[in-house]
Amino acid sequence: MIPRTPLDSWIASQTHRSDRLDPDLLRNYQLRALNETIAWAVGKSPFYRERLDTFSESGLGSLDDLSGLPIMDARDLGTQSLRILCISQGDVERVVTLRTSGSTAEPKRVFFTAEDIEHTKNFFAVGMSQMVAPGDTLLVLMPGAAPHSVGDLLKSALTRLDAPCNVYGFVDDPAAVAERIIACGASVLVGLPGQMLALARDQEAALRSRISAVLLSGEHAPPWLTRDIATRLGCEVFVHFGLTETGLGGGVECRAHHGLHLREADLLFEIVDPQTRTPVPDGEAGEIVITTLRRRGMPLIRYATGDAGLLLGRDCPCGSRVQRLLPLGARIHDYPVSPGLHLSMHHVDEAVFRAEGVSACHATLHVSAWPDTPDSLALTLAATSPSSKNIDTLETDVRTSLLDSPDIGPLLQDGSLHATIAWTSAAKCLALSGPKRMLTTRTIMEPQPCPN
Ligand SMILES: [Zn+2]
Missing domain, CATH: 3.30.300.30 (ANL, C-terminal domain)
Incomplete structure (x- = not known):
């Protein structure tokens, strides 16, 4: 029997104090959190005051009303980041500046408070608990030296699971990485899909059956790629979806591997038609749009990510009712x-x-x-x-x-x-x-x- 994703009881406990997720109670929580976010944003940010003032008085009557709010995108984070910011710069714990590849547009800037980062760490700890047992050693093949980088946040989250976590940085030389894995006895790896594929293909003989689980993050991981890594290393491969804008963590696969369960206490996901920007039904592909529910530093309200995906619905073979996303990899502006x-x-x-x-x-x-x-x-x-x-x-x-x-x-x-x-x-x-x-x-x- 496939174990239910641990996100189910984690989200249920935060949103309606239960150990099983009830979608109706979750939606009540999300509507409350959304209206609080809109009121907070309008009260603190000139950008949102101009766009959402008329919505902040009475609040939205239902989550369906969200589709009536204007959409924002990366251009706003480039040109208006300080007007979107809802706190004084002294309360900012971390700023991430992202240069949009292939364009000369202004770099995007995303700001986080200490509390925003704590929510991400909690998500990492719960998500990783399905692939890490106490005593397992983890090797992160992403940078971790900077405070609040992915490696740093994972390391901090993993201490809660009693699992030692080493951070190597990006894969440079597959042979050197394999040596490090063997030397530190790592059985769980976290890395970028393309780099992990190179490692699995180049070092298959050295690593086979040493690894129990791999988490792929940071870019699109298509099914053929996860199968290739799983077969070569003889391990289970999990896919994670997260952007800087989602607070690094967004959604992670359960052991049924039927889409990525979303971090629904913190984020609302919509899929919209990339041309008309109107929402499409579950199961239809379009552009992923996110709204943050608890973020106070720089809330994002209907932020179009530029990534393509579709929502799969709430009936996962693992038994969970947490909504699932299937990222499709394509960038809307490829x-x-x-x-x-x-x-x-x-x-x-x-x-x-x-x-x-x-x-x-x-x-x-x-x-x-x-x-x-x-x-x-x-x-x-x-x-x-x-x-x-x-x-x-x-x-x-x-x-x-x-x-x-x-x-x-x-x-x-x-x-x-x-x-x-x-x-x-x-x-x-x-x-x-x-x-x-x-x-x-x-x-x-x-x-x-x-x-x-
Ligand atoms: Zn599931």
Whole structure:
């Protein structure tokens, strides 16, 4: 029998003092918390006063009325962060500045109080309790030196579970990481999906059956990727969804692995049509929009995240009634390659890693400004060590996978995209991509002059 997510009783106890979640009582709590958040924001922030003043007097009558409030997005966090802030800067415990990749827009700034951070730590402790037993050692493959970084918050949360937590930083060299795992006896790992895949593929022989659970966080983890890691390491893989804007923690899978149970005492989730920004029913894909319920430093009210996903409903096979999210990985404003087609790093990964023997992938997309010049996808790949195939065979396998990809294959076949492949070591490939793996694009502005 699949154990119920521990988030169920945790959220129930905070929202209606029960040990089983009752969705009606949860909604009552959420409406109260939402109206308190609106009143607080309007009272303290010029940004919200201008937008929501008319809603703050009587409050919303039901959660359905939320859809009548205006939507905000990353541009507001870039240009108006100090007007959104609801506390004096002296009460700010942490500020996160995020540069939006691929754009020259103002960096986003998100502010947190000590209490906001405490809520996140509690969520981490409850979420991790389903993969960590007392005495297990955890290794976090994300940064942890800075106060309130993911590694630091996890370390602090894990002390409550009596589980030692070591922080390594991002995966640089898979062999060095494997050595550290073995040296500290870690059985639970936390890391970025692309980096954990590289580690599992490169160090499969060294790590197999040493690891009991892996938590993937920080970027999209598609099902094929979690299966690949689980099979290679012989462990259970859990996916977490969280953004800086959600207070780092947002939702985490239970042992049924049917979507991510959401942190519903702190966050309201909606899915909206990316064009019209009107809510879509559960089960339909759209843009994820969040509203914070207890945050006082910088509450976010109907914040459009730019991430695609869908809500799965409350009937999880684990028996919990906590709402579940299925993140879809696509960014709403991903790079358009041709009308109606957006190409993301996860499309490239899905094709490339289907070839057995690839351990890491870095990709750059050169989008041509000229109709007769094809776009170009420059891949830098690493083979698993020791390599099971020679590079020529592996490259043929990668090209076959690219042609078989429903996203990339048609573009290669009709000549609108051209792919080049270069090979390097896994460590160099990880260094090229950086921790956050994006499909980087550069536009070719001028045709290359012909040599004489
Ligand atoms: Zn569940």
